[in-house]
Amino acid sequence: MKHIGIIITDRNDPTAQAFQNACVSNNIKPHMIDLREKKVIIGESLSLQIADRDLQQLDVIIVRDVGAGGFDGVSFRFDVLRQLEQEGVPIINSPVSIQNAANKYYASSLMAKAGLPIPKTMVVQDTGNALNILDRMEDAVIKPIFGYKGKDIVRIKDGTIINNDGTTNDSELEGTIDAILEQRGMLYIQEYIANPGRDIRAFVVNGKVIAAIYRTAPEGAWINNLSQGGNESRCELSSYQIELCIKASRSVGTYFAGVDLIEELNGSNNGNGDKSLILEINATPSVAGIYKAWGINAAKYIIKNISSDL
Template structure:
């Protein structure tokens, strides 16, 4: 088993890392299951991790030196400024360089967080994706909407459907785009795909699809995200959907992922890939212990 040794002090074997000061439900489940299978696991808010370089190289949590095999990374932060984001990424990359195995790997997580880049990679693999455009040129975007008809404006980085807006009138969309640009935010414009008001969440761990569900939009709504009031229903994916999910997960070099797919016009389209996907509703719907599946797979990785 690879081992990162800092000044001879062993504190934990793995760390589950998230932004929140108090571990959210998914992190508590991962902690519980990690300890059940014999891993020594601690929860660490990402802001408390420090790295020292100079005469010696050390990893700290608060004032304590830390000795770990791996980090199960559950996010970099929901809304942080650019310097904090770069700082967190830098610390994690230093840890990887020093031999700490991070799940998901930092570069893989960054690529998956970038919704547009994920779609670009998928398109190169021959996976169907919605027509999508990324720009800071508002007139280019305005004319693009004219061609696409009904569209959505999406944040390039985000989750749970927050910030996702739908427009059928290009001038209303223009006002929203102007507001985004006033805050120096790029414009990611995507053709709205007519669908049965549901999408599919496919959960991949390693080279397996371990659980899947439909996410149904609430009555009167169009977003199927669980955080937006959506409801999960068990779903058995067909081979095409399984192949799509495994292909994009491998291409992004992710250890595990929540792959979101939508059906429109008789075809399947990739919407996005979540590198630190929640699994509470999926576990409830499928009666599968996804937290245990994740930590078991991480344990196997650390043995290699």
């Protein structure tokens, strides 16, 4: 029997459970592994075990979630994954591809290098330049480089901060920019794309789009993430959108990924009537939205693809 390790932080997470069940249904032994429990003793040799489980003996490791927290802790857990990879254990997604996708600045750079359409993006490290950019863009969003689930995003339109529900925020803009800079040390500023009130999450596995959903924001809101109250519905992608998603996944090196597209209302098309732009890539995506909309079990699809190579 083959053995697959599943890196988790929450045993009750629906995606983690979906991977576990998919292993069982394919006659594979799943091992749920929380790297926060890992301790290492470095001496004449390096132990890569958790409890009595030798991680080097696993046939494959799938990364669902390494956990958040302080930089040192997260970095250590990625170091463990890299060490396992160096010892010959296949890691899916690879540590490098997860880090590529998680870093919005670097992911945007990789996608731009691959010639993929993304919103106008600028990065600055001081308030003066930030205010000038926001004035020129007129409508923009400031995102944390390592943000997730639509959290901590700030929208600024014509110098006014716009809350997620569409109402205005009376906070003073310069003070808000100063506070964000003090916390993060830089600003990742992206042009806000006027859209139909939705974005698209496509699930890519091994160079193929298996399904896509619309994520529609609650009425009046502008953040579409399901974790922020958005609703999922079926989406049929155009051939051009499918090509974008596959190329985006390839550009950051992921085996499977959630690729987010936005349909620009007022932009110029790409020669075929399509005005889609790539917002970002998630290398540890939830499978819940795709399953609710389509009944497609992406975890089962991933495990089936992996097991055929074991």
